Amino acid sequence: MARGASKTILVMSDSHGNRDIVQELKDYYRGKVDAIFHNGDSELSSSDPIWEGIEVVEGNCDYDGGYPARQVTDLAGLRIAQTHGHLYRINYTWQNLDYWAQEVDADLCLYGHLHAAAVEKRGKTVFLNPGSVQQPRGPIQVKLYALVTFSDDSISVRFYSLDHQEFGLLAKEFPR
Numbered sequence: 001m002a003r004g005a006s007k008t009i010l011v012m013s014d015s016h017g018n019r020d021i022v023q024e025l026k027d028y029y030r031g032k033v034d035a036i037f038h039n040g041d042s043e044l045s046s047s048d049p050i051w052e053g054i055e056v057v058e059g060n061c062d063y064d065g066g067y068p069a070r071q072v073t074d075l076a077g078l079r080i081a082q083t084h085g086h087l088y089r090i091n092y093t094w095q096n097l098d099y100w101a102q103e104v105d106a107d108l109c110l111y112g113h114l115h116a117a118a119v120e121k122r123g124k125t126v127f128l129n130p131g132s133v134q135q136p137r138g139p140i141q142v143k144l145y146a147l148v149t150f151s152d153d154s155i156s157v158r159f160y161s162l163d164h165q166e167f168g169l170l171a172k173e174f175p176r
């Protein structure tokens, strides 16, 4: 990436049958972000044309069979590992997801499943759960998605409610 340049990705998860919100976010951010990720439990068909231009993985509520369980995407020098999280028992332990992120040398690891927005850095990897755009759980009862802006020097994560207002409480920036 050119010095001083940055890229931004949109990350959403756990839309659980709400096709409209996926389409709305896709339309709203068209031309404004460099890539879009959905971390699973869409409950939509993997052949749905909505997925054109979206990186999506299989959740525990996706019975379609057409989604990958996990994938790794390289974007402008950032290695992004993406999976729903249930296969790594994320409800119970960090260890399995952490091992996989290390194994694939991820700078950013995207997951979902918990329906609770969270971001933290472990080792070299920033782990991001964008929350759920449909069924938030836990202390923050707000439907959220995330934007990640990165450069060669930093990774910045901000969360937004569905009216596209920043939910500033959870924002974090990490050096690379």
Ligand SMILES: [Mn+2]
Binding pocket: 014, 016, 041, 059, 061, 113, 115
């Ligand atoms: Mn879910």
